[in-house]
Amino acid sequence: MKTLPFVAICVIVALLAFFGLRAVQNGYLFVAGYVVLQFVVLATAWNILGGYCGYVNFGSAAFFALGAYTSVFFYKLNLVPLPVPALILVGGVVCGIVGLGMGYLTLRLRGAFFAIATLAMAVVLQTLVVNWDFVGGSRGAYILHPENLEFGGFSLPYNQYLFLLMLALAVLALSIARAIERSQLGFGFATIRDDELAAEASGVPTLRLKLIATTLSGALMGMAGAPFPYYIGYLQPASAFGLEYGVNSIAMPMIGGTTNWIGPLVGALLLGTVQEYARVTISSSINLLIVGLLLVVFVIIAPKGLVGLVQDHLRARRKP
Amino acid sequence: MTALLHVDKISKRFGGFVALDSVELEVQPGERLGLIGPNGSGKSTLVNCICGTLQNEQGQVHFDGAPMDGLAAHQRTHRGLARSFQLPRPFVSLTLADNIRVPMLYTVHKRTGPLHADNVSARCIELLSLVGLDHKAHHMPRDLTQVEMRKLELARAVAAEPKLLIADESMAGLSHSEIEDILKLLKTLNERGITIILIEHIMSAVMSFSQRLVVLVTGKKIADGKPEDVVRNPEVVRAYLGQ
Amino acid sequence: MDFPFELFINAVVAGILLGGFYAAVTAGVSISFGMLDIVNIAHPGFIILGSYIAYLLSASFGLDPILVSLLMLPVFYALGCAVYEVYHQSFEKRGQDALRGLAFFFGLLFVTEVALILAFGVDYRYVEAAYIGPSRQLAGIDFPLRMVVPCVTALILFGVLHLFVTRTFTGRAIMAVSQDQQALQLMAANPTRIKRIAFGISIATASVAGALLIIIQPIEPSVGREYIGRVFAICVLGGLGSLPGSLVAAMLLGIMESLTATFYGPSWAPAVSFGFLLLTLAFRPSGLFGR
Numbered sequence: 026m027k028t029l030p031f032v033a034i035c036v037i038v039a040l041l042a043f044f045g046l047r048a049v050q051n052g053y054l055f056v057a058g059y060v061v062l063q064f065v066v067l068a069t070a071w072n073i074l075g076g077y078c079g080y081v082n083f084g085s086a087a088f089f090a091l092g093a094y095t096s097v098f099f100y101k102l103n104l105v106p107l108p109v110p111a112l113i114l115v116g117g118v119v120c121g122i123v124g125l126g127m128g129y130l131t132l133r134l135r136g137a138f139f140a141i142a143t144l145a146m147a148v149v150l151q152t153l154v155v156n157w158d159f160v161g162g163s164r165g166a167y168i169l170h171p172e173n174l175e176f177g178g179f180s181l182p183y184n185q186y187l188f189l190l191m192l193a194l195a196v197l198a199l200s201i202a203r204a205i206e207r208s209q210l211g212f213g214f215a216t217i218r219d220d221e222l223a224a225e226a227s228g229v230p231t232l233r234l235k236l237i238a239t240t241l242s243g244a245l246m247g248m249a250g251a252p253f254p255y256y257i258g259y260l261q262p263a264s265a266f267g268l269e270y271g272v273n274s275i276a277m278p279m280i281g282g283t284t285n286w287i288g289p290l291v292g293a294l295l296l297g298t299v300q301e302y303a304r305v306t307i308s309s310s311i312n313l314l315i316v317g318l319l320l321v322v323f324v325i326i327a328p329k330g331l332v333g334l335v336q337d338h339l340r341a342r343r344k345p
Numbered sequence: 346m347t348a349l350l351h352v353d354k355i356s357k358r359f360g361g362f363v364a365l366d367s368v369e370l371e372v373q374p375g376e377r378l379g380l381i382g383p384n385g386s387g388k389s390t391l392v393n394c395i396c397g398t399l400q401n402e403q404g405q406v407h408f409d410g411a412p413m414d415g416l417a418a419h420q421r422t423h424r425g426l427a428r429s430f431q432l433p434r435p436f437v438s439l440t441l442a443d444n445i446r447v448p449m450l451y452t453v454h455k456r457t458g459p460l461h462a463d464n465v466s467a468r469c470i471e472l473l474s475l476v477g478l479d480h481k482a483h484h485m486p487r488d489l490t491q492v493e494m495r496k497l498e499l500a501r502a503v504a505a506e507p508k509l510l511i512a513d514e515s516m517a518g519l520s521h522s523e524i525e526d527i528l529k530l531l532k533t534l535n536e537r538g539i540t541i542i543l544i545e546h547i548m549s550a551v552m553s554f555s556q557r558l559v560v561l562v563t564g565k566k567i568a569d570g571k572p573e574d575v576v577r578n579p580e581v582v583r584a585y586l587g588q
Numbered sequence: 589m590d591f592p593f594e595l596f597i598n599a600v601v602a603g604i605l606l607g608g609f610y611a612a613v614t615a616g617v618s619i620s621f622g623m624l625d626i627v628n629i630a631h632p633g634f635i636i637l638g639s640y641i642a643y644l645l646s647a648s649f650g651l652d653p654i655l656v657s658l659l660m661l662p663v664f665y666a667l668g669c670a671v672y673e674v675y676h677q678s679f680e681k682r683g684q685d686a687l688r689g690l691a692f693f694f695g696l697l698f699v700t701e702v703a704l705i706l707a708f709g710v711d712y713r714y715v716e717a718a719y720i721g722p723s724r725q726l727a728g729i730d731f732p733l734r735m736v737v738p739c740v741t742a743l744i745l746f747g748v749l750h751l752f753v754t755r756t757f758t759g760r761a762i763m764a765v766s767q768d769q770q771a772l773q774l775m776a777a778n779p780t781r782i783k784r785i786a787f788g789i790s791i792a793t794a795s796v797a798g799a800l801l802i803i804i805q806p807i808e809p810s811v812g813r814e815y816i817g818r819v820f821a822i823c824v825l826g827g828l829g830s831l832p833g834s835l836v837a838a839m840l841l842g843i844m845e846s847l848t849a850t851f852y853g854p855s856w857a858p859a860v861s862f863g864f865l866l867l868t869l870a871f872r873p874s875g876l877f878g879r
Contacts, residue, residue, distance in 0.1 A: 081690045083629075130870040137627040140690050141820045142869050144629070145862035148817055152859035163855075209450060216436050216447050222398060223434040225418040226427070228452030228505060232417070268810075272698050279691050284438070314702040321695035324688050325678045 028204045035196040043189060055188045059256060061297035062191040063249050067270065068277035068289035069198040070245035074238045075275065076283030077211060079218035080132070081140040084147035085274035088243045090265035091123060091150060092116035092250025097160045097260055100168055109190060109252050116251030117244040124243020128236045151266045165261035168254040187252050198245050202286035214238065246274075269313060273300075276320040282332030291331055347410060349374040349540050350426075350509055355394055355404030357387075364390040365401065366564040372509065372542060377535055379555030379572065380544045383584060387564040388544050389431055392511050396428050397421045409508060422448070423455050425508030429501070429515055431544075433494040435486035441497060442482040445469040448505035456506075469504070475530060476500045492519055499527070509540045516547050524550055552576070560584070594728070599850040600843055601729050607842025608739030609804060611746055611835045613797045613815060614822040616790040619749075621820070622829030623766035624783050624790075626675065630693040631819060632812035633700035634791050638664065638798020639713075639807045640704060646715045653715050654741055657799035661792050668791025671696070672784045697812070704809040712806035720803060738800035745796055749789075750831050762786045766829055814858055821865035 046054050067085060074080050096112045107115070131142040155163045174186040181189075205211045213234045216224035225231050254260040273296065281292025296316060303312035327334055352370040356363070364387045372378050382388050393399040395406055397418035406413040408426055416424075427448075436444050449465050460468075473479040476496035478489075486494065499515050512531065516524050528550055535541050545551045551558065551572070558575040560568040562584045568575045575581055613635060620628040641660055642653040679689040719733040753759040761782045801807060822841055826833030841861055849857045 075687065079687055081687055083694065130866065134869055137621075137625075137690065138824070138869055140627065141629070141816075141824075142866055145817045145821070145865045145869075148814075148862040149859050149866065152856060152862075156855055212443075212447070212450070215438055219436040219438050220434045222418075223430065223436065223501075224447070226396065226398070226422060226430070227448040227501065228419050228422040228455065229447065230417075230419050230451075268698070268701075268813075272694070275691055275694060279688075283687075310702055310705050314699060314706065317695050317698035317702055321692060321699060324691045324695060325674065328688055 028200060028207075031203060032196065032200045035199060039192045039196055043185075043192060046188075047185065052182070052184065055182075055184045057301050059184070059188050059191050060301060061294060062188070062195045063253075064273055064277060064293040064297045065195045065290055066191070066198045066249040067246055067274045068281070068293040069195075069202050069286065070242045070249070071274040072278040072283055072286075072289045073202060073205065073214075073245075074235075074242040076278050076288065077205065077214040077218065078235060078238045080235065080238070081275070082143045082239075082242065083140055083271060083275070084127075084143035084145075084150075085246055086266045086268070086270040087143075087147035087150045088120045088124065088246035089250035089253070089270050090154065090262070091120050092247030093253040093260060093265045094154055094160050095119045095247070096251045096254050097166045097168065100254070101159060101161075101166070109187070109255055113190065113194070113248045113251040117248040120247025120250075121240045121244030123247075124239040124241075125236060127243070128239035132232060132235045132239065147266065147271070151262055154266075155262045161260070163262060165259055166254070167259050169258075170255050183255075187256050190252055191249075194245075194248055199286055199290060201241070201245070202289070206285055210234065210237065269300075269316075272313070272316060272320070273297075276316050278330070280319055280323045280327075280330055282330030284329070285332065288330050288332040295331075348372060348407075349376075349409060350395070350542075351407040352391070352395060353405045353407065355391075355401040355406065357390055357394055357399065357401045364564050365394065367404070368561070368564070368566050370559060370566065370569070372540060374508075374540055375535070375538060376540055377531075377554055377556045378540075378542045379551040379558045380542055380561065381546070381548075381551055381558065382561035385563075386561045388561055389513060390564075391561065392428055392513055392544070396426055396511070419451070422452050422505055422507075425506075426511075427452075427502040427505040427507035427509070428511040429495075429498040429513055431513040433491075433498040435489075435494060435497055435501075437486050440483050440485060441473060441478060441489075442466070442469045444486065444497060444501055445472050445504045448501060452505040472500045472504050475503070477526070492523065495519070496527075499530075503534065507539060509542065510534065511542045511544070513544045514546065516545055516550055528554055548576075595850060596847075598730050599846045601731070602735065602850075603843030603846030604839055605731075605735040605739040605842070606804075606846055607839035608742045609735075609797075609800055610818060610822060610842050611838035612738070612742030612793065612800055614819050614826075614834050614838055615746060615749055615831070616793040616797065617819045617823050618826070618829065618831055618834045619762070619786055619790040619793075622823055622834075623762055624786055625766070626672075626787065627690055628693050628787075628790070629690070629816055629820075630697035630700065631790070631794060632815040633697040634664070634667075634794035635798045635801060635815065636704065636807065636809060636812040637700055638795040639802040639811075640708060640798075641795075642799040642802050643713045643715055643807070646717075652717055653799040653803055654737075654796070657796045660795045664795040665788040665792040668788035669784050671791065672787035675787075676780060676784070697816075701809045701812060708809070710808050710810075712808050713802070714806040715802050717803065734803055738803050741796070741800060745793065746831065746835055749793070752789075753831065758782070758785060763829075817858070817862040817865055821861045821868065824865060824868050 046058065067089065071082060071085055074082055095116045099107050099112060099115065127146055131139050134142065154160065160166055170183055172183055174181045174183055213229050216229050217231050217234060221231055253265065277292030277296050278289040280296060281290065282288025300312040300316060303315055323330065348371040350372040352368060354367045354369050355365055356367055357365040368391060380388055390399065394401040397413065397416055408421065409424060413421055436447065446465060446469050449460065449468060454460055470479050470482055473482050476499060478493060478496055478500065481488065486497065489497065495515050499512060502510055516527055519527065524547065531541055531543065531554065543551060543554055555572050557570065558572040559566060560575060560581050567580050567584065568578045617628065617631050620626045620631065638657060642656045645651055645656045646653045675689060675692065679692065719737045721734065723730055723732045753763055765779050765782045818841065822834055822837045826837035841864065844864065845857045845860045848860045
């Protein structure tokens with residue numbers, strides 16, 4: 026299926042989901058759904074660099090937080106009140122540039138060094154933000170928003186508006202991931218993942234492709250983070266740079282499957298729902314423990330993730 | 346006639362270990378050069394420095410009249426320098442046909458413009474049949490034997506349509522007839538105009554194939570000339586018998 | 589302007605003492621990452637585990653934390669061997685170390701931290717010992733004993749490791765396995781067994797490092813994360829696999845952090861090590877003493 030029909034189907038599914046939730050009339054579902062969709066974007070974005078190229082980014086939280094703090098920055102600047110979609114775009118651009126810069130500094134290194142460098146970058150960024158009083162520093166920042174979004178005579182509760190935006194971002198991320206997979210770019214990514222030296226020897230411009238991956242991945246994560254301050258209303262570095270973003274960005278694609286676009290989606294939907302359930306019923310620490318244990322277990326016994334398990338099962342059944 | 350490849354006194358060390366010591370080498374267009382030497386003599390390091398996988402510390406590499414300093418490996422491949430790896434490095438998540446497709450898309454395409462998809466697929470099968478692997482075109486590398494992986498390695502290097510092909514120990518472990526097949530393939534490629542550097546331990550193959558023989562021992566070139574002269578060179582004899 | 593000389597000297601000394609401690613923390617990673625090429629980013633998690641065990645046993649039985657850590661050495665060694673076996677069977681053998689190995693250790697680190705949160709909560713814990721609190725003065729410079737004792741212990745640990753690696757057969761085999769596995773096999777030593785021993789030792793050092801940590805500062809589960817960057821920064825700066833190099837790099841880092849904390853405030857300190865790491869990786873990945 027070509028990209029355009031795919032996007033159309035996604036949009037239809039998304040709208041169905043949205044109006045379906047509205048019909049149920051449970052505000053909590055929009056709030057929880059926002060979190061799950063956010064993870065869909067983060068997991069898919071991570072997977073472009075991690076699953077397709079094989080470069081592990083431990084600093085996903087940094088890009089997410091950077092997107093969030095870009096929004097805070099413009100909110101505090103208050104030159105022109107920017108609507109959230111515009112902030113998403115700006116967050117994407119800023120994080121894309123940072124991703125490019127980080128890639129340029131570190132992508133010449135072996136995979137392991139790159140992973141450590143991403144961790145370092147996340148901490149450096151966090152320290153910078155904590156010490157930057159304009160965006161609130163460690164005290165945090167309050168973001169106020171109207172209760173409803175008014176447009177053309179319609180009134181939409183703000184949390185539904187944010188949900189809709191995140192839904193759009195999820196469709197965007199999935200479409201991009203799928204399009205890459207089927208393109209020559211994705212082909213090049215796979216060679217980098219399989220054997221970078223051989224890829225170079227075959228004429229693949231590995232550095233350039235890796236930079237594309239880091240830029241794209243960073244931009245998408247930043248876009249996921251941009252509406253976050255509006256979602257929670259009060260942003261602190263600890264919550265923006267929170268551990269759950271870093272570990273989930275990795276756990277969800279690894280558990281769902283890293284070689285195609287469905288894996289992160291499956292991982293995010295599954296894990297996101299499980300975690301939300303655990304957080305509400307048991308405690309927020311337990312849900313993180315579950316994620317961590319699942320990650321370790323899956324990485325050992327099911328390296329290709331859930332999608333991989335299903336694919337292998339189908340392939341085995343097809344053989345006589 | 347200007348040399349196609351001019352290795353100008355290159356040196357390379359790893360910490361305290363000198364892998365290459367002021368190695369100088371010239372390869373003429375259309376030549377069949379054999380490169381031999383005991384294990385650890387620096388042959389693979391030499392190849393890596395020529396192809397850009399490693400950076401030499403001193404000296405220069407000139408290819409096709411242009412200096413290769415600072416050029417990444419993929420750029421050198423674009424200019425017509427291809428190599429096969431001593432230990433095969435296939436793309437494990439791609440089929441054999443797709444393995445061959447990579448250099449076609451990223452190197453040949455660069456030179457001659459976008460190729461039609463059908464032409465590319467046909468060419469991939471053609472190259473695979475050259476090494477007798479076309480029946481496994483849609484298999485994965487993990488289904489191959491060691492020997493078949495070497496053949497894939499060679500086919501992939503050829504797919505980049507190089508001016509100079511460096512075949513790094515492609516014949517290890519092959520049967521006599523398989524060695525003959527590879528030699529025939531390399532000779533055919535050479536007749537089509539591809540310059541070839543053959544790195545091998547199988548002396549019969551090297552002797553029958555090479556127009557000129559270079560010997561590398563502990564990072565230094567100790568002989569360079571006609572095969573029958575080189576093998577009678579006392580230093581060469583000592584290097585091999587002394588092992 | 590009056591150059592605050594006394595402040596400067598005190599900061600440098602504190603940095604050196606801190607650096608000694610950092611060296612102990614890094615020793616394990618120097619072995620696992622520098623020599624075995626295993627990116628064990630869970631190492632700080634094991635250290636914090638060591639800290640909490642030292643805290644528990646010290647609080648329950650009144651034992652000295654360093655003594656506790658020495659008693660726990662065999663336990664941590666066994667733990668290290670077990671972790672290595674899992675890693676080896678699941679990833680190294682299949683040749684998939686890169687992505688999945690990293691994710692594995694990341695998951696371990698995470699699980700350790702959350703498990704500790706569940707067991708102990710997020711309040712700061714500390715130990716009591718005779719040398720925590722008092723300070724000695726020498727030539728007008730402050731030498732807080734809670735820094736001196738860990739530093740001295742760390743240097744002893746380092747010395748023992750260095751002797752082990754250079755003088756014993758197993759130790760030299762470990763050095764060898766990092767450079768040439770084939771040669772090692774020809775010497776009739778089993779590389780996997782050697783690597784398992786090395787990794788076990790690496791985790792055993794975490795036991796001691798953990799005890800030293802809780803002597804130097806109060807701990808809570810997320811403290812481990814701050815050390816990931818420091819540990820790898822020191823490893824890379826010192827040149828992978830070089831124990832003496834790590835020691836020097838650790839001192840340098842300790843001094844830099846101490847000066848930053850003294851003159852710019854402690855909230856900037858984490859950025860120092862990580863910033864250093866980034867710069868080193870970007871411009872001189874082989875470290876100051878690189879091969």
